[in-house]
Amino acid sequence: MFELRRVAAALFVAVFFLGNSISAQAETVTAPDGSTIEKFGNWRGKCASPDGTNNICTVSFEIRSEQSQSVALFFAVGRNPNNEYYAITIVPLGTHLPNGVKFTVDGTELAAIPLQVCIPVGCQSISPVGADSLQRLKAGNNMVVDFIDIRNGPVSLNVSLSGMTAAINWLDQQTPG
Numbered sequence: 001m002f003e004l005r006r007v008a009a010a011l012f013v014a015v016f017f018l019g020n021s022i023s024a025q026a027e028t029v030t031a032p033d034g035s036t037i038e039k040f041g042n043w044r045g046k047c048a049s050p051d052g053t054n055n056i057c058t059v060s061f062e063i064r065s066e067q068s069q070s071v072a073l074f075f076a077v078g079r080n081p082n083n084e085y086y087a088i089t090i091v092p093l094g095t096h097l098p099n100g101v102k103f104t105v106d107g108t109e110l111a112a113i114p115l116q117v118c119i120p121v122g123c124q125s126i127s128p129v130g131a132d133s134l135q136r137l138k139a140g141n142n143m144v145v146d147f148i149d150i151r152n153g154p155v156s157l158n159v160s161l162s163g164m165t166a167a168i169n170w171l172d173q174q175t176p177g
Contacts, residue, residue: 041163059167
C-alpha cells in the first residue's frame with residue numbers, strides 16, 4: 001500500500017514541479033495554482049496533498065533543455081510517513097536504462113541508482129537517501145549527475161547545492177519526526 005502511495009506521490013510531485021521555473025533568490029512565491037513555493041537558492045520546497053489526506057513535502061531542483069525546454073533533470077528529496085528520506089530522479093526519455101544515473105558530490109561518488117520506470121515526462125527512480133548521503137548533500141557545493149542519452153551519448157549535468165541545507169531544514173520543519 002505504501003509503495004503505491006509513494007509512486008502516486010512521486011508522479012504528482014514530478015508533474016507539478018515540472019511546470020514551474022526556478023529562481024536564484026530565497027523567497028516565498030505563489031504558483032499558478034495558488035499554492036506556495038519556498039525557494040532556497042536553486043532549490044524549492046512545496047507541500048501538497050495528492051490523495052487529499054496526507055501532506056507530502058519535497059525540495060527539488062530541475063534543469064531544462066535550452067532548445068526544447070524539455071526536462072533534462074528533475075531531482076527531489078522528500079520524507080515518507082516513516083520519516084525516511086527518499087529521492088525522486090527524472091531524466092529524459094531515451095536515457096540508457098541499464099546504466100541508470102550516477103551522482104557525484106564535490107568529486108566523490110554519492111550514489112549510482114537504477115531507473116525504475118519511464119512515464120511521459122521521463123524515466124524515473126525513487127530511492128532511499130541515507131543519513132550520510134543527506135549530510136553530504138547538505139555540506140557539498142556541487143553535484144554532478146551523469147547518465148547516457150541513447151541519441152547523444154554521455155550527459156553530465158552540474159547542480160549547485162547552494163541552498164540545500166536551508167531546504168532540508170525547511171523539509172524537516174514540515175514533516176517533524
